[in-house]
Amino acid sequence: MTDRREHTLSVLVENRPGVLSRVAGMFSRRGFNIESIAVGTTEDPRYSRMTIVVLGDDGDVEQVTKQLHKLVDVIKISELDPAEMVERELALIKVSADRSNRSEILQIVDIFRAKIVDVSDRSLVVEVTGDTDKVKAIVDLLRPFGIKEIVRTGRVGMARGPRGVEGSRRAVQGLEAVGAGS
Amino acid sequence: MSAMELAVSTGGRKTPAPKLPGARALVECLKAEGVEYIFGHPGGAVLPIYDALYDSGLKTILCRHEQGAAHMADGYARASGRPGVCLATSGPGATNLVTGLATAFMDSIPLVAITGNVARALIGRDAFQEADITGITLPITKHNFLVRTARELPGAIRAAFHIATTGRPGPVLVDIPKDVGLEEAPFSYPETVDLPGYKPTYKGHIRQILAAARAIMNAKRPLLYVGGGAIASGAHREVRALAEKCHLPVTMTLMGLGAFPGDHEQSLGMLGMHGTAYANYAVQNCDVLIAVGARFDDRVTGNLKTFAPRVEQIIHIDIDPAEIGKNVVPHIPIVGDCRTVLSVLLEKVKEKRHPEWWQQLEEWKREYPLQYPAAAPGEIKPQAVCEAIYEVTGGEAIVATDVGQHQMWAAQYYKVRHPRHFISSGGLGTMGFGLPAGIGAKLARPGKEVFVIAGDGSFQMNIQELATAAEHNIAVKVAIINNQYLGMVRQWQEFFHGRRYSSSYLGSLDFVTIAKGYGIKGILVTDPDDVRPALEEARAHDGPVVMDFRVTQEENCFPMVPAGGSNSEMLGPKGWME
Ligand SMILES: Cc1ncc(C[n+]2csc(CCOP(=O)(O)OP(=O)(O)O)c2C)c(N)n1
Ligand SMILES: [Mg+2]
Numbered sequence: 001m002t003d004r005r006e007h008t009l010s011v012l013v014e015n016r017p018g019v020l021s022r023v024a025g026m027f028s029r030r031g032f033n034i035e036s037i038a039v040g041t042t043e044d045p046r047y048s049r050m051t052i053v054v055l056g057d058d059g060d061v062e063q064v065t066k067q068l069h070k071l072v073d074v075i076k077i078s079e080l081d082p083a084e085m086v087e088r089e090l091a092l093i094k095v096s097a098d099r100s101n102r103s104e105i106l107q108i109v110d111i112f113r114a115k116i117v118d119v120s121d122r123s124l125v126v127e128v129t130g131d132t133d134k135v136k137a138i139v140d141l142l143r144p145f146g147i148k149e150i151v152r153t154g155r156v157g158m159a160r161g162p163r164g165v166e167g168s169r170r171a172v173q174g175l176e177a178v179g180a181g182s
Numbered sequence: 183m184s185a186m187e188l189a190v191s192t193g194g195r196k197t198p199a200p201k202l203p204g205a206r207a208l209v210e211c212l213k214a215e216g217v218e219y220i221f222g223h224p225g226g227a228v229l230p231i232y233d234a235l236y237d238s239g240l241k242t243i244l245c246r247h248e249q250g251a252a253h254m255a256d257g258y259a260r261a262s263g264r265p266g267v268c269l270a271t272s273g274p275g276a277t278n279l280v281t282g283l284a285t286a287f288m289d290s291i292p293l294v295a296i297t298g299n300v301a302r303a304l305i306g307r308d309a310f311q312e313a314d315i316t317g318i319t320l321p322i323t324k325h326n327f328l329v330r331t332a333r334e335l336p337g338a339i340r341a342a343f344h345i346a347t348t349g350r351p352g353p354v355l356v357d358i359p360k361d362v363g364l365e366e367a368p369f370s371y372p373e374t375v376d377l378p379g380y381k382p383t384y385k386g387h388i389r390q391i392l393a394a395a396r397a398i399m400n401a402k403r404p405l406l407y408v409g410g411g412a413i414a415s416g417a418h419r420e421v422r423a424l425a426e427k428c429h430l431p432v433t434m435t436l437m438g439l440g441a442f443p444g445d446h447e448q449s450l451g452m453l454g455m456h457g458t459a460y461a462n463y464a465v466q467n468c469d470v471l472i473a474v475g476a477r478f479d480d481r482v483t484g485n486l487k488t489f490a491p492r493v494e495q496i497i498h499i500d501i502d503p504a505e506i507g508k509n510v511v512p513h514i515p516i517v518g519d520c521r522t523v524l525s526v527l528l529e530k531v532k533e534k535r536h537p538e539w540w541q542q543l544e545e546w547k548r549e550y551p552l553q554y555p556a557a558a559p560g561e562i563k564p565q566a567v568c569e570a571i572y573e574v575t576g577g578e579a580i581v582a583t584d585v586g587q588h589q590m591w592a593a594q595y596y597k598v599r600h601p602r603h604f605i606s607s608g609g610l611g612t613m614g615f616g617l618p619a620g621i622g623a624k625l626a627r628p629g630k631e632v633f634v635i636a637g638d639g640s641f642q643m644n645i646q647e648l649a650t651a652a653e654h655n656i657a658v659k660v661a662i663i664n665n666q667y668l669g670m671v672r673q674w675q676e677f678f679h680g681r682r683y684s685s686s687y688l689g690s691l692d693f694v695t696i697a698k699g700y701g702i703k704g705i706l707v708t709d710p711d712d713v714r715p716a717l718e719e720a721r722a723h724d725g726p727v728v729m730d731f732r733v734t735q736e737e738n739c740f741p742m743v744p745a746g747g748s749n750s751e752m753l754g755p756k757g758w759m760e
Contacts, residue, residue: 014379018328022320029321059507066504072325072345075379 225271252282288609349382411475614643
């Protein structure tokens with residue numbers, strides 16, 4: 001058994017009603033927790049792409065992948081290699097802000113190359129994009145000012161380099177006998 | 183107009199496809215799939231469908247409960263290998279199918295369930311008899327469809343049959359809103375399915391098959407462990423050929439019974455919780471375990487930590503990649519259809535004998551035979567009834583069972599000789615399965631004798647289907663193993679709850695009178711000498727029969743591996759076995 005860690009699965013599915021609940025339901029039914037899930041249509045409107053982050057050892061993730069693959073609406077599953085992927089999430093953070101501390105907040109926003117997308121006399125909405133660590137870091141720095149609300153998209157991921165995600169290291173579609181279970 | 187004509191008329195470019203209301207289109211689809219029977223129960227949302235069925239030529243069986251319909255379709259499928267079809271109305275009709283679908287799902291049985299739903303405009307408004315049946319059945323179907331337009335309907339039905347019957351089979355549900363059944367759309371039955379995410383693997387990887395062949399050739403104590411997948415894939419001939427060529431002992435799961443003849447000298451019978459002692463000893467001592475279409479279920483393995491401790495190579499052949507490594511990590515996984523894989527494997531192995539291993543197995547067979555205590559004068563032992571059914575039918579009858587002690591005794595003492603001849607709810611363990619499944623089996627195989635080995639508790643869970651059997655004179659012979667208890671529950675209470683028989687006593691019931699009320703012949707059997715004559719009388723009767731066998735009330739089912747225990751520690755009639 002390997003260590004438990006986060007695994008990022010990129011899952012191509014048919015763009016049909018109910019697909020999300022099929023996928024999410026499978027995870028809970030089999031006792032796996034979804035850390036994060038993000039869904040959107042792809043370059044081809046017939047398909048959607050889900051980026052699912054799941055915590056587990058390699059065996060867990062293999063089982064989850066195989067079970068996912070049994071869903072008729074699931075077309076392709078690839079596990080993204082952490083060393084060879086870009087992963088991003090977007091967060092909107094509403095911070096208490098008034099004239100006295102606004103410039104201090106703006107400095108933090110600058111450092112993180114984040115943006116202010118809304119201003120009122122008592123608050124700011126900050127938009128930040130980055131990997132999970134970056135989002136966590138800015139949230140930590142903004143916390144002392146008073147965070148009123150956070151909304152996050154969940155993570156999306158993509159393999160680096162010219163190839164599409166299907167060509168990535170571990171495209172696990174149509175699991176062949178070799179390697180299955182080993 | 184038949185589906186063929188319709189298909190042909192749409193083939194020519196000039197004539198546009200004829201328009202049909204959804205319900206008529208559904209009927210044409212079912213005909214094109216070669217459906218023979220539709221097991222169902224009507225209601226508001228399926229009235230258009232029932233109307234289209236009325237003079238369609240398809241045979242409809244009115245089941246008295248939708249659960250019965252699902253089990254009948256299931257029994258039909260198990261006995262024939264062809265998909266069973268059931269039909270229910272929206273809301274309560276659809277939810278009544280749930281147990282039947284879950285039963286079929288757990289045992290990988292090809293079923294197509296059609297449900298009506300409320301009209302499209304009402305969906306999501308908590309309309310009268312609305313239920314989100316696609317949502318409800320998500321985890322207990324292989325796939326399901328909500329048909330949104332009449333135009334989509336033929337494609338959905340085509341896909342449903344395809345998904346149900348290919349790869350690892352399973353139930354598929356198609357939900358059709360009432361107004362889709364009335365809506366007209368051009369009809370043509372698609373010849374292909376468009377399912378980019380669905381491509382079962384049939385051919386095993388040759389490198390893995392060669393590795394398996396080597397492991398079998400090097401084995402000193404091999405064991406073939408055969409499950410329901412072998413029956414689903416029609417691999418019984420290959421299983422037998424491999425066993426005989428390499429002198430392999432064969433043990434079967436409840437679902438695998440019949441994949442190898444139970445009366446063959448190389449059969450060890452069933453393994454697991456109520457398996458034979460020698461089958462379990464063989465598992466605990468084998469060095470090469472060849473699992474064919476079996477899934478290392480907890481009722482088979484007992485405590486996984488102590489399962490097959492001496493094994494060096496586990497070969498696991500299964501069409502479902504997710505089964506491989508789910509419970510037990512094999513050394514040689516082979517994803518593929520059992521029959522296809524075994525037929526290649528057979529060519530790669532040479533004849534082999536295992537005299538020492540067989541000497542050991544024979545010794546275990548002699549020392550720990552399947553046995554039960556002798557009957558007191560006038561006492562009918564439940565095991566003896568199962569044995570007698572085997573003897574009078576020569577093991578040629580199809581047997582359908584309920585769930586409980588009688589099910590295990592049937593599995594132990596009715597030595598199934600052919601595939602698709604033992605029909606039992608293995609995975610879900612659904613009481614009330616036997617009678618409707620037996621009716622479905624009899625309709626699928628009218629030339630075969632069909633016995634239902636029922637429990638007095640289980641039988642009452644779908645007893646209403648006696649009316650269905652009576653209406654069509656479906657000649658199932660029901661043998662109720664009447665111990666006046668929920669026997670299996672009582673047994674667990676005896677062993678694990680200090681004989682506190684909480685809610686497990688059923689009391690006496692006059693099944694003969696009940697049968698009579700349904701217009702069915704009933705036979706009460708209270709004397710051991712009457713067991714065989716009753717069975718013969720039932721066999722000779724042209725129609726359904728209910729036999730009420732008053733058996734030992736507090737008999738226990740042995741051997742028994744307590745849940746979660748090790749397969750080498752079995753309780754027998756005389757206590758713990760060595
Ligand atoms: C629908 C359902 N409810 C409850 C159970 C739990 N259960 C398993 S065996 C059993 C007793 C069955 O009694 P009976 O049919 O008389 O068979 P016996 O064990 O007496 O042979 C029960 C209640 C079940 N398997 N299925
Ligand atoms: Mg009973």
